[in-house]
Amino acid sequence: MPYKPENTYDADRRIWSGQEERHYFAPELSIGEIIFHEMRRHPKLIAQISVTENTVLTREEIHLNSMCVASYLRSLGLLQSDVVGIIARNTTHIFAVTYGCFFNGIPFHALNISYEQATIEKLFNITKPSIIFCDGEDYEKVKAATAELEVKIVTMRNHQMGSISIDEVLATPVEENFKPAHLEQGNLQTLAILCSSGTTGTPKAVTITNSRKILNTSPDLTTADVQYTHSTLDWVTGLLTTVTSGVYSTKRIIADNPFDPAHLLQIIAEHKVTWLIQAPSHLAMIANCPEFEKADLLSIRTYLYGGGRCSLEAQHKIRSRLRNDCMHLAYGFTEVGSAVSKNDHFDKKPNSVGRVMDGFKLKIIDDQGKPLGPNEVGEVCVYSGQYWPGYYGNPKESHSVRDSALWFHSGDLGYMDDDGFLYIVERKKEMLKYQNIMYYPHEIEDVIAQMPQVAEVCVFGIWNEYNGDEAAAAVIKKIGSTLHAQDVVDFVKQHTSAKYKQLHGGAIIVDELKRTANGKTNRQATKAYFLEVKDRN
Structure with a gap:
């Protein structure tokens, strides 16, 4: 064999x-209880370094901050049936908010900072959080999106008039003999709520339980490991890294800047990162940036990536600079809350997402x-x-x-x-992903259809190894119209603020869309024609 x-x-x-x-921990313990006790075992170890905010926290300090957040939420009378909202970058104190929720058994609903106001409104109207933690630069957007909800808003940085500063929350006295709450429903209870979208584009809030499966990609982590992911808490990978760094008492490096491959390479070299998890698009960006040729990746012993396609060329380039055979392409989806499979045999099975996990x-x-x-x-x-x-x-x-x-x-x-x-x-x-943000073709089609010169439109994704699915459009213009392809691109840009819904793949004007036998628009055939036209030009 x-x-x-x-x-x-x-x-x-x-x-x-x-x-x-x-199972490595007592089955009755919640994720919050495990992290609470593990933090107390290694109080003086460095738990977190923010390379963008220049902060360093020990496990003792994060433990105290997390208890302060938990105590603040308790002072508000929040129950385990309530929800805490999070829409924030990886800043210094956002993980104390996360652990504070874990300690109380209160789930948080995390949204991506790039979401438009309308999307934020739809998503938070599903879970109706009692309090939301966000960055100051997003305060007005979040405030407007939640105007109909009775919600307190705490800002993590760049504090705005009308918001509660995270510093006020961290000043909350911790009750004597503080203990993490017992989960009313045991480990079947919801740990966190992340975001997805339905086939109609209506947002859905995906529940993640206290299941131990979230630990399945990292059972060999130790206090000697240094973890990094650029994912924020609204991604499974961001949640996974937050949980595992707490459970296994690792050192975690964080950054709140937009992803920059050169900056990440610097982080890896300077902090000797041993455990890295990222999207394939980020992997491709690293492999193709000028700084890669002089990059030092020898500290890495686990390199996990997944959530989309990645060229073998980029994978081989990264792998050639690693000390060990430690690249693992994984597969999972938000509803499962963890990896379903992982490839430990890159040489023999390139581009496979591996075998089924335990x-x-x-x-x-x-x-x-x-x-x-x-x-x-x-x-x-x-x-x-x-x-x-x-x-x-x-x-x-x-x-x-x-x-x-x-x-x-x-x-x-x-x-x-x-x-x-x-x-x-x-x-x-038909779901598409641009830089790991999900969207649907019809969302952009609805915008283009507002143009008075447009008779019909079909939107599809053109795969790019850095960005994922770049939206592109084939448009039938009305008779007598002088519409040009660039007009369509510009219209979408003017009427859609979300970067991931722009026509990064371009547009073409066509006489007819490709159809199926029953007359419906054939999206794949239209996309193939688009690529053919683009190749000729």
Whole structure:
């Protein structure tokens, strides 16, 4: 056998299974309780360094700050049924807010700072947070988006008139013999709420429980490790790094600036980062920046990446500069709350997202729901073996993504090879990702359709290894119109503030869109024609 038999395959049911889960902590402890006790074990270790705010905190200091936040939330009378909102960068004290929520058993709902006001309003109207933590530069946007909610707003920096300063929160006295709260529903209770979007584009709030599966990519972390991710708390990778740095008492390096590959290379070299997790687009940017040729990556012993496609050329370039064979392409999705598979055999299985991880089962199904065997392409379905509360306040959509037998339907097309390695082919749904921010073609189509010269429009994603899916448009102009492609690009820019919804891929004017046999717009065929036209020009 060329590989260690880490998975089993049931040929009759056509299901691949990981090994049984192994637990390192008492099963009754919540994530918050584990982190609370682990912080007390190593009080003098450096827990966090902000390279952009030039701050250094020990575990003792973060522990105290987290208890202050928890005490402040308790003083407001917040219950475990309440929700805390977060829309913030990776600044010095945002993780004390996170751990404070964990200590109280109160879930936080994290949003990305790039969201437009309308999106923020929709998302926070789902969970209705009692208090929101944001950066001062986003205060007015958040305030306007939550005008109809009775909500307090705490600013993490650049404090604004009308907001509560995080310094006020951190000055809250901690009750004597402070203890983390016992979870009323045990570890089935929600730990955090992240964001996703439905097939109609309506935002959904994805619940993540206190399950130990969030630790499955990092069981070998120790106090000697130095962790880094540029992801903020609204991404699973940001949540995962926040949890694991607390659980395993590592040193974590943070930065609140827009992603800069040269800056990250500097961070890795200066702070001897050992554990890195990032999006494939960031990997590609690092591999192709001028500073890469002189970069020192020898400290890294675990390099995790996932969430999209990445060219083999970029992967090989990064790998050639590492001391060990430590690059692992992983696969998962927000609803599961952790990695489902991870590739530990890069040489033999390049571009595979690996084998099924402990505690998971996986199957590939066709359009009729029939399970498929090795090397047959279909939808990837995952069984986690654990409770999932569903999308917050949205049972209908929850049932659409998880069937009655508790299998998650990912919407991704893929296949398993003969050795039990998973390959992702493409997304079944129309969802696109630009720099890991999800969007849908129709959102941009609705904007373009407002142009009086436009008769019809089709938007699609053009893949770019740095940005992911760059939106592009094919437009039919009305008879007699003098509309040009650049007019369409400019109109979207003027009427859409979100960077990820711009036509970075460009636009073309066409006489007709490609159609299916029943007359519907064929998005893939129109995209293929767009690429053909672009190649000729």
